[in-house]
Amino acid sequence: MSESTVTDESAEGADACCVPLADIDSEALAADLQLLTAMGNDTRYELLRYVANADDGVCVCDLQDAVGVSQSAVSQALSRLYTAGLVTRRKEGSWRYYEPTETAAALLGTLDDLRGANE
Amino acid sequence: MSESTVTDESAEGADACCVPLADIDSEALAADLQLLTAMGNDTRYELLRYVANADDGVCVCDLQDAVGVSQSAVSQALSRLYTAGLVTRRKEGSWRYYEPTETAAALLGTLDDLRGANE
């Protein structure tokens, strides 16, 4: 697949473009993508913002009223955020409180900065 | 569905949870989501990383060899990144060079920092 008649091509004039690029770390890529895909959904991002807004944790029942989807959908969304390392969860009686991680805070902070800078 | 006897509930003991949350700016949310969904895809994120790595712009043809999808898919992916404001494009002869925007640099930088801090 990667065998090509390099000498012929380079002698002809294709040398101004199409030079091979340096590889990028595929593990880092996968890690970043987990964060980005977890955040890149309407419901989940809205939930994450609500979680990040409240300093001492938000109860699921609060979140349920804030976004317009079913209880099940909220639970699934929060699980996904948890798996991605964007929120922590703590159980207190029959309620469960979610808090943002530093990862979430950093990314949301960057997004806030960008929005501020572009307007 | 949302009509409930508030006085009864609050008198009983449901006041430790389920307080209404402060609203979040839906315009900001949409703006952020455009960035996140644009970045939150394998092909597009890989392309964005390649674009960000090369300082003086990358030609589409270079990118095509780097990721494992068709020319058309690369073009579509780059268009999406452009629309989202993550890359700029400049035409030079028959080639087109892409460069990262400051927005992209900021977000990628944050992701790099996070990865560095967590390992």
Next chain:
DNA sequence: GAAACATATTAGTAGCTGCTTGTATAAGCT
């Protein structure tokens, strides 16, 4: 223990996403 509440899990599915293939446009070369 039973009923009510809070959350999670499972299964099923509508709709979106991202690809391929084919075609169009534009620029360079002969």
Next chain:
DNA sequence: AGCTTATACAAGCAGCTACTAATATGTTTC
């Protein structure tokens, strides 16, 4: 002008995603 190369656009579709509905699990209160 005609051919080739570089890129974009359009249509079609396979596979994924995120929802709902139903059910299960755990907690509190009586």
